[in-house]
Amino acid sequence: MINELLFMNGYAVYVFSAFGFTLLSFLSLYLLTKVQFIKEQNKFVAKFGSLNTEQANSAKSQRINKEILADATNN
Amino acid sequence: MFKLLEPNKIFQLTSKAPKYVLFLFVVVLSVGLVEALILSPEDYKQSDAVRIMYVHVPAAWISLGIFSSITVLSISGFIFKNKNFFLISKSLAPSGFVFNIIALVTGSIWGKPTWGTWWAWDARITSMLILALFYALYLISWRIYENEEKVFKISTFITILGIINVPIIKYSVDWWNTLHQPASINILSKSSIHSSMLYPLLIMTAAFALFSLLIFLMKYNTELIKIKNKGLDRL
Numbered sequence: 001m002i003n004e005l006l007f008m009n010g011y012a013v014y015v016f017s018a019f020g021f022t023l024l025s026f027l028s029l030y031l032l033t034k035v036q037f038i039k040e041q042n043k044f045v046a047k048f049g050s051l052n053t054e055q056a057n058s059a060k061s062q063r064i065n066k067e068i069l070a071d072a073t074n075n
Numbered sequence: 076m077f078k079l080l081e082p083n084k085i086f087q088l089t090s091k092a093p094k095y096v097l098f099l100f101v102v103v104l105s106v107g108l109v110e111a112l113i114l115s116p117e118d119y120k121q122s123d124a125v126r127i128m129y130v131h132v133p134a135a136w137i138s139l140g141i142f143s144s145i146t147v148l149s150i151s152g153f154i155f156k157n158k159n160f161f162l163i164s165k166s167l168a169p170s171g172f173v174f175n176i177i178a179l180v181t182g183s184i185w186g187k188p189t190w191g192t193w194w195a196w197d198a199r200i201t202s203m204l205i206l207a208l209f210y211a212l213y214l215i216s217w218r219i220y221e222n223e224e225k226v227f228k229i230s231t232f233i234t235i236l237g238i239i240n241v242p243i244i245k246y247s248v249d250w251w252n253t254l255h256q257p258a259s260i261n262i263l264s265k266s267s268i269h270s271s272m273l274y275p276l277l278i279m280t281a282a283f284a285l286f287s288l289l290i291f292l293m294k295y296n297t298e299l300i301k302i303k304n305k306g307l308d309r310l
Contacts, residue, residue: 005113008123014188018127018181019112022134026286029173033293040300047307059307064086068300071090 041072085159086299093292100285107282110275118272125272127185133280135178135203137287139241141171142206145213146238149231161227164234165217166294170287172210179203190254198247199255202240209237 008015048069051059059065111129118125145164152160182200183193194200213233220226248257259268266273 008126009117011122011124011126011188014124014184015112015126018130018184019108021180021184022130022177025173025177029169029290033169033290033297037293037297037300040297040304044300044304044307047304051307062303062306064299065303067086067090068303 041068044068045072086296089292089296089299093289093296096285096289096292100282100289103278103285104282107275107278110278115275116269116271121189124185124188127181128272129275129279131178131181131185132276133283134174134181136280137283138171138174138178138206138210139244141167141174141287142210142234142237143241145171146234149227149234152227153231158223158227161230162298163291163295164230166291166298167287168210168214168217169294170290172207172214174283174287175203175207175210179207186254195254197253197255198251199244199253202244202247205240206237206244209233209240213237 006012048056048059048065107129111126115126115129117123145167148160148164148167152158152164179200182203186195187193213230216230216233217226220229247253248255259266268276
């Protein structure tokens with residue numbers, strides 16, 4: 001059965017190339033998107049850290065900012 | 076109704092969803108791969124080469140679906156003056172583009188054993204290549220233009236031009252004499268594909284749809300944080 005799966009009546013090279021290309025594209029897109037996300041998240045945390053107390057309180061009044069900070073801390 | 080689509084409210088959901096979607100995607104993809112590579116039967120004509128269908132067809136379907144969604148969202152963004160529609164469109168585009176490339180490359184790999192060539196300037200293949208160019212133009216427009224109003228107009232214009240190509244892709248196999256086979260699956264009439272091949276195809280389509288949802292969520296969150304970064308600069 002394993003031989004059948006690996007040989008695929010002579011079409012294995014085509015089938016595995018197609019599946020391999022697909023999975024590699026998925027992995028590349030996932031990693032690229034993840035890196036971009038982490039980069040922006042770190043930028044946000046760094047910018048937030050540089051705010052004075054008044055600015056930080058003003059920024060924290062927005063719920064989404066608190067969510068981003070909480071999410072960054074959890075990751 | 077559009078208040079529910081406000082980024083602040085959506086972020087609460089989108090920031091937590093990716094890990095669950097990723098888990099579901101891995102499960103569905105694993106089942107799909109076993110079905111596609113091991114359990115599904117070989118074709119009486121194409122033998123095992125038919126297995127390429129399980130990645131080629133879902134990729135093509137989803138790239139077409141995403142481009143159509145981007146067009147509808149972009150036009151809706153103008154009609155309802157809602158920037159979030161543009162943000163959703165922008166976040167959908169990368170996975171649509173990658174699925175388009177996957178459809179082209181796996182189609183080319185499938186073409187070699189079945190047609191004897193890697194590429195043919197056939198109506199279906201050429202129109203899919205044109206769709207990839209529209210995707211590329213759309214993504215480039217977001218990179219080139221910094222002015223929000225300008226990029227909204229130009230990206231929408233690109234999608235309106237590109238959507239003309241979508242029915243051409245769909246009906247190219249009926250309108251012209253092409254190497255590409257006609258559709259085997261019809262929603263309105265009886266499909267010519269056997270259920271032993273249809274189910275793995277649907278499972279793989281579900282896996283691909285989950286992957287595009289995952290990328291969309293991650294990209295959308297990135298875009299929201301980018302906007303909030305700009306907001307912090309203004310404080």
